[in-house]
Every structure is written in structure tokens, then in C-alpha cells.
Amino acid sequence: MGSDICExxxxxxxxxxxARANMPEDETLYDLAELFKVFGDTTRVxxxxxxxxxxxxxxxxxxxxxxxxxxxxxxLRVLKNAKLVKNRKEGKSVYxxxxxxxxxxxxxxxxxxxxx
Amino acid sequence: MGSDICExxxxxxxxxxxARANMPEDETLYDLAELFKVFGDTTRVxxxxxxxxxxxxxxxxxxxxxxxxxxxxxxLRVLKNAKLVKNRKEGKSVYxxxxxxxxxxxxxxxxxxxxx
DNA sequence: TGAACATATGAATAGATATTCATATATTCA
DNA sequence: TGAATATATGAATATCTATTCATATGTTCA
Numbered sequence: 173m174g175s176d177i178c179e180x181x182x183x184x185x186x187x188x189x190x191a192r193a194n195m196p197e198d199e200t201l202y203d204l205a206e207l208f209k210v211f212g213d214t215t216r217v218x219x220x221x222x223x224x225x226x227x228x229x230x231x232x233x234x235x236x237x238x239x240x241x242x243x244x245x246x247x248l249r250v251l252k253n254a255k256l257v258k259n260r261k262e263g264k265s266v267y268x269x270x271x272x273x274x275x276x277x278x279x280x281x282x283x284x285x286x287x288x
Numbered sequence: 289m290g291s292d293i294c295e296x297x298x299x300x301x302x303x304x305x306x307a308r309a310n311m312p313e314d315e316t317l318y319d320l321a322e323l324f325k326v327f328g329d330t331t332r333v334x335x336x337x338x339x340x341x342x343x344x345x346x347x348x349x350x351x352x353x354x355x356x357x358x359x360x361x362x363x364l365r366v367l368k369n370a371k372l373v374k375n376r377k378e379g380k381s382v383y384x385x386x387x388x389x390x391x392x393x394x395x396x397x398x399x400x401x402x403x404x
Numbered sequence: 405t406g407a408a409c410a411t412a413t414g415a416a417t418a419g420a421t422a423t424t425c426a427t428a429t430a431t432t433c434a
Numbered sequence: 435t436g437a438a439t440a441t442a443t444g445a446a447t448a449t450c451t452a453t454t455c456a457t458a459t460g461t462t463c464a
Contacts, residue, residue, distance in 0.1 A: 178347035203402040209328030214321040225307045231294035274401045285390045286319040
């Protein structure tokens with residue numbers, strides 16, 4: 173490992189070293205990928221979009237997206253583990269809402285790219 | 289289908305309708321999820337990070353990330369299909385570079401969230 | 405032209421994941 | 435307390451995907 177793969181490597185040694193020096197830590201990049209992975213599912217994207225408007229309880233989201241309560245509940249857990257949503261309990265219902273302002277910005281940047 | 293899931297639905301009817309009216313088109317949200325899915329892999333995140341610094345050829349990226357040329361090549365194809373990178377040919381080498389300014393912004397927003 | 409180099413790609417495999425189904429937990433109210 | 439409601443969750447399954455391996459394509463240079 174660490175040995176050259178092709179002749180370019182010698183020529184581009186400085187470029188490679190510079191990139192290596194400026195890359196964030198592996199753990200940071202792993203966390204970043206994990207975050208985007210959470211965004212990378214249609215159901216979760218829709219849930220987050222719904223929550224842009226206002227907090228909602230699980231069964232409301234289920235009706236809105238026309239999906240089973242169970243699948244929504246599973247996905248809300250993923251979103252909560254990623255600290256993208258928070259929840260509060262009121263009676264029998266659990267209301268979910270966005271946990272972070274970055275989310276909307278990330279979405280908007282993504283939409284800019286998609287709409288091109 | 290379309291029928292209520294729980295009693296909340298009637299109470300929250302206006303909230304649900306408002307959210308439904310303000311959600312982007314299904315196709316847009318699908319494309320958005322597809323975009324984030326591309327970001328949601330450590331290898332691809334690392335490749336994009338490397339390309340923030342400068343264009344690089346395939347074997348340089350392979351050496352930098354200590355991964356096989358084949359796997360990098362496969363992932364570059366995914367990135368190119370998503371229009372996140374472009375490439376130019378020079379002799380035997382193919383140089384890849386970023387295709388879009390949004391990418392860096394999306395990354396930075398993501399990093400802000402991760403670093404909290 | 406032939407050999408070495410650089411990249412691309414199809415098939416196969418192992419691992420990850422979204423949904424479904426059944427059921428558990430927790431709350432309200434008669 | 436018991437029934438109905440709202441949510442959470444474990445197991446199973448089907449689908450997707452990242453990497454590996456083998457090999458094809460394309461370029462340079464002697």
C-alpha cells in the first residue's frame with residue numbers, strides 16, 4: 173500500500189500531497205457522508221419538506237405521504253438519530269419538527285443543482 | 289388510500305393541506321434525493337474533496353485515497369452521471385474536475401451540521 | 405507494429421437498507 | 435379497568451449498491 177499506481181503519480185506528486193494535506197479528517201468525511209445518506213431517500217426528503225411548513229404528528233405525515241405509519245415511524249427514527257428532527261409528546265401524539273436551520277439551506281442548494 | 293389514518297387528521301386537516309400545497313413536485317423531490325444519495329458515500333465524498341483543490345487524474349485519486357483504480361473509476365462515473373464532475377482527456381490520462389459551484393456550498397453547510 | 409500504460413466496464417458478490425407485518429408500549433377516556 | 439388510539443420496534447424480505455476481478459478500450463512510444 174502507498175506505492176504508486178501509475179507514472180502520473182511521480183509527476184503530480186505535489187498536487188497529491190497538497191490535496192492530502194487539505195483534506196478534512198477521515199472521520200469528518202465519514203460523518204458528512206452519513207449525513208448526506210440520510211438526505212438520500214425520497215421518503216425522508218418528503219418528511220423533511222413537510223416539516224419545513226410546521227411540526228406534524230406521525231399519523232399526519234403518514235396521511236400526507238400516503239404511507240404506512242410504521243414506515244414513517246422507522247424513517248423518523250433515522251432522522252432523529254441524525255439529529256435532523258426533534259419531537260415532543262402531547263397526549264397520544266408525538267409531534268416532530270426540524271432540529272436545525274442548516275437543513276433548509278442544504279435543501280435549497282440541492283434544489284438549485286437539480287433544477288438546472 | 290386517501291382515507292384517514294387516525295383522528296388527528298381531521299383536527300389537523302388545514303396543516304396537512306397547507307403542507308401538501310407547498311411541497312415541491314414528487315419528481316423534484318426524487319431528483320433531490322438522488323443527488324444527496326450521490327453525496328452519501330465516503331468514497332465519493334473524498335473524491336469531491338480532493339477535487340476541491342485541483343483537477344486530478346484517475347490514478348492520482350486512486351493513490352491519494354489508497355483505493356483501486358477500478359473502484360475510483362466506477363465512482364467517477366456515478367459522479368459524472370450526476371453532473372457533479374466533468375473530465376478532459378490528455379494523452380493516456382483523464383483529468384476530472386468539479387462541474388458545479390453548488391457542491392462546495394452544500395458541503396460547507398453539511399460540515400457545519402456535522403461539526404456541532 | 406507491439407509493448408506498456410491509463411482508464412472504463414461488465415459480472416459477481418457481499419453488505420446495507422426501505423418497507424411490511426406482527427406486535428409491544430403508552431396514553432386517553434368511558 | 436378495559437377498549438380504543440397513537441406510536442415504536444424487531445424480524446423478515448426484497449432491492450439496491452460498493453467493491454473486486456477479469457478484461458476491453460484507447461493512447462503513447464520505441
